[in-house]
Amino acid sequence: MGLLSGDTLGPLAVALLIFLLLLDLMHRRSRWAPRYPPGPTPLPVLGNLLQVDFEDPRPSFNQLRRRFGNVFSLQQVWTPVVVLNGLAAVREALVYRSQDTADRPPPAVYEHLGYGPRAEGVILARYGDAWREQRRFSLTTLRNFGLGKKSLEQWVTEEASCLCAAFADQAGRPFSPMDLLNKAVSNVIASLTFGCRFEYNDPRIIKLLDLTEDGLKEEFNLVRKVVEAVPVLLSIPGLAARVFPAQKAFMALIDELIAEQKMTRDPTQPPRHLTDAFLDEVKEAKGNPESSFNDENLRLVVADLFSAGMVTTSTTLAWALLLMILHPDVQRESSPGG
Numbered sequence: 001m002g003l004l005s006g007d008t009l010g011p012l013a014v015a016l017l018i019f020l021l022l023l024d025l026m027h028r029r030s031r032w033a034p035r036y037p038p039g040p041t042p043l044p045v046l047g048n049l050l051q052v053d054f055e056d057p058r059p060s061f062n063q064l065r066r067r068f069g070n071v072f073s074l075q076q077v078w079t080p081v082v083v084l085n086g087l088a089a090v091r092e093a094l095v096y097r098s099q100d101t102a103d104r105p106p107p108a109v110y111e112h113l114g115y116g117p118r119a120e121g122v123i124l125a126r127y128g129d130a131w132r133e134q135r136r137f138s139l140t141t142l143r144n145f146g147l148g149k150k151s152l153e154q155w156v157t158e159e160a161s162c163l164c165a166a167f168a169d170q171a172g173r174p175f176s177p178m179d180l181l182n183k184a185v186s187n188v189i190a191s192l193t194f195g196c197r198f199e200y201n202d203p204r205i206i207k208l209l210d211l212t213e214d215g216l217k218e219e220f221n222l223v224r225k226v227v228e229a230v231p232v233l234l235s236i237p238g239l240a241a242r243v244f245p246a247q248k249a250f251m252a253l254i255d256e257l258i259a260e261q262k263m264t265r266d267p268t269q270p271p272r273h274l275t276d277a278f279l280d281e282v283k284e285a286k287g288n289p290e291s292s293f294n295d296e297n298l299r300l301v302v303a304d305l306f307s308a309g310m311v312t313t314s315t316t317l318a319w320a321l322l323l324m325i326l327h328p329d330v331q332r333e334s335s336p337g338g
């Protein structure tokens with residue numbers, strides 16, 4: 001007990017503070033380098049975390065843009081961040097200098113979800129062979145989806161009729177279409193990845209959508225930003241499950257859906273969907289340590305397709321519906337027999 005008495009606690013706290021400030025000084029150095037654009041002065045350790053509202057960063061970014069110009073830098077704990085605003089800056093960075101900006105930071109913060117050197121999915125994969133391999137595989141499989149019993153176009157048309165029927169069930173009452181649009185888009189992605197669709201009241205699709213939404217919210221909280229900058233914190237037992245409960249549950253659901261497909265798979269038959277096609281590649285790649293085709297990566301690639309494809313497509317469809325409502329003449333022209 002004597003070890004942590006009042007007498008020793010004071011000097012210990014001072015020593016810890018000095019240690020943290022020195023550590024902060026070391027990590028700040030890169031931020032001071034003249035090649036970084038201007039930005040607000042960072043606080044010790046936290047950097048600029050308190051100057052940005054991560055729940056909705058746009059107003060804070062707007063203020064900083066007015067002060068520092070279209071390209072400014074921030075320090076997220078000890079990670080330097082450059083923020084681009086406006087078409088010209090974004091085009092210069094992502095189009096004219098795409099080679100310099102194509103890489104992504106190693107997804108250390110997601111190790112608890114199964115990310116590792118041989119499993120990076122597509123969205124977060126480093127700019128290299130594994131990313132190229134998976135991007136090519138996903139695009140080709142999406143494009144060639146005549147490969148199963150049904151082509152992608154048939155799945156989309158079938159889903160569109162289910163969606164129209166669900167809209168008609170509202171019997172003219174006002175309603176938000178977002179939930180149904182999300183379900184319809186998820187079903188098309190599920191047909192591509194698992195060869196199945198879910199009824200709109202199926203508890204699993206409801207869970208999938210809830211977890212996607214909650215998982216996205218987990219990306220924007222302050223603790224998430226701190227563990228991203230200091231991923232070693234995630235080795236504290238139970239912390240990952242507290243900070244990312246929805247993302248972990250989302251991956252568990254994807255695992256369950258893949259396991260079902262593995263059980264019903266007949267390797268002598270042509271692949272029914274993307275999961276089967278991936279498993280064929282895993283078989284081909286057996287013994288090749290360089291390959292990104294492995295069971296750990298399959299779950300990440302599938303999860304990426306759901307998270308990248310769902311909200312993007314359903315939001316685009318929601319805008320299309322709004323524009324159709326605002327322009328009934330165009331709606332009439334584009335409807336069958338219009």
Ligand code: HEM
Binds near residue numbers: 189308312
């Ligand atoms: C209107 C709908 C969509 C929009 C607006 C959209 C937009 C985007 C954008 C802006 C990117 C970033 C591109 C880049 O970093 O170079 C991206 C990447 C991606 N999208 Fe989409 N997307 C849509 C639909 C979909 C769908 C339906 C899927 C799959 C089912 C999908 C899967 C992906 C994947 C896997 C990536 C990562 C690609 C990579 O890192 O190489 N997206 N999307």
